[in-house]
Amino acid sequence: NAGVTQTPKFRVLKTGQSMTLLCAQDMNHEYMYWYRQDPGMGLRLIHYSVGEGTTAKGEVPDGYNVSRLKKQNFLLGLESAAPSQTSVYFCASRLLTDGYTFGSGTRLTVV
Amino acid sequence: KQEVTQIPAALSVPEGENLVLNCSFTDSAIYNLQWFRQDPGKGLTSLLLIQSSQREQTSGRLNASLDKSSGRSTLYIAASQPGDSATYLCAVTDSWGKLQFGAGTQVVVTP
Numbered sequence: 594n595a596g597v598t599q600t601p602k603f604r605v606l607k608t609g610q611s612m613t614l615l616c617a618q619d620m621n622h623e624y625m626y627w628y629r630q631d632p633g634m635g636l637r638l639i640h641y642s643v644g645e646g647t648t649a650k651g652e653v654p655d656g657y658n659v660s661r662l663k664k665q666n667f668l669l670g671l672e673s674a675a676p677s678q679t680s681v682y683f684c685a686s687r688l689l690t691d692g693y694t695f696g697s698g699t700r701l702t703v704v
Numbered sequence: 705k706q707e708v709t710q711i712p713a714a715l716s717v718p719e720g721e722n723l724v725l726n727c728s729f730t731d732s733a734i735y736n737l738q739w740f741r742q743d744p745g746k747g748l749t750s751l752l753l754i755q756s757s758q759r760e761q762t763s764g765r766l767n768a769s770l771d772k773s774s775g776r777s778t779l780y781i782a783a784s785q786p787g788d789s790a791t792y793l794c795a796v797t798d799s800w801g802k803l804q805f806g807a808g809t810q811v812v813v814t815p
Contacts, residue, residue: 624801636793636805643801651802683747685803692738692753693795693803697746 596620599684599696606674606703614669614699616684622694624687625667626651627659629680630698636683642667674703706731710794710806718814723781725809727794732772735797739768739779742791742808751792752779784813 597618606612616625627639638651640659648659656678658670667686671678684696707730717723727737736755740748752761752768754777760769765782781788791810795803 626803628803633807635807636795636803638802641802685748687801689801690755692736692750693748694750695740695748 597684597686597694597696599682599699601699602697603700604702606671606701608674608676608703610674611670611672612674612701613671614682614684614701616667616669616686616696618665618667618686618694620686620688620694621664622686622688623664624689625661626685626693627657627667627669628683628685629653630683631680639669639682676703679703706734706796706798706804708794708796708804708806710792710809712809713807714810714812716812716814717784719784719786721784723779723784723788723811723813725779725781725792725794725811727777727779727806729775729777729796729804731798732775733799734772735799735801737768737770737777737794737796738803739766739777740793740795742793744791748793784811786813786815789813 600615626641628636642648642661645664660668682699685693687693711726739751754770767780770777791808793808794806
């Protein structure tokens with residue numbers, strides 16, 4: 594099925610560990626986004642990309658890095674995980690004139 | 705800065721009643737507005753997308769209106785069913801394609 598696929602779906606990290614979240618879309622979308630969702634805070638934009646090889650900071654970029662080496666993939670990295678990064682992470686993609694398509698999310702716990 | 709507000713925060717109705725969910729935004733310079741549904745522990749499912757030049761969109765029992773000049777959108781769900789129980793999120797897209805979300809309305813439809 595066409596759509597946005599996120600891996601992994603669940604992960605538990607220890608403070609200080611690193612990891613990469615992968616987002617893949619097969620709809621040939623130019624724009625891709627990473628959001629985090631926290632209780633009482635809603636969805637907040639971490640980083641986004643308007644095309645292959647380009648990335649930009651969103652509302653809450655600190656502690657995260659991203660890369661868009663291929664058009665279909667958008668990677669979110671945590672270099673040194675902190676408990677404050679415990680959250681549900683959503684990836685989304687879209688064409689310029691269309692709405693957003695979201696992945697099913699990655700539930701990350703940092704202990 | 706764009707602010708999106710959804711009222712009410714929670715809503716409980718008996719099956720068969722019509723649902724009315726409200727969304728307001730402070731900056732009328734939006735690209736489009738999208739309504740999403742989120743089930744507990746799940747991702748976001750797009751319900752309706754309204755372009756800034758449109759006044760409303762319909763899909764089955766769902767109808768969404770947009771009044772850009774007053775900064776308001778309303779989602780109507782006709783003849784509610786228990787399966788409509790979920791959190792409904794409103795989000796506006798700015799000219800850079802970034803989504804700004806409301807906090808959501810949690811809906812419970814009782815049999």
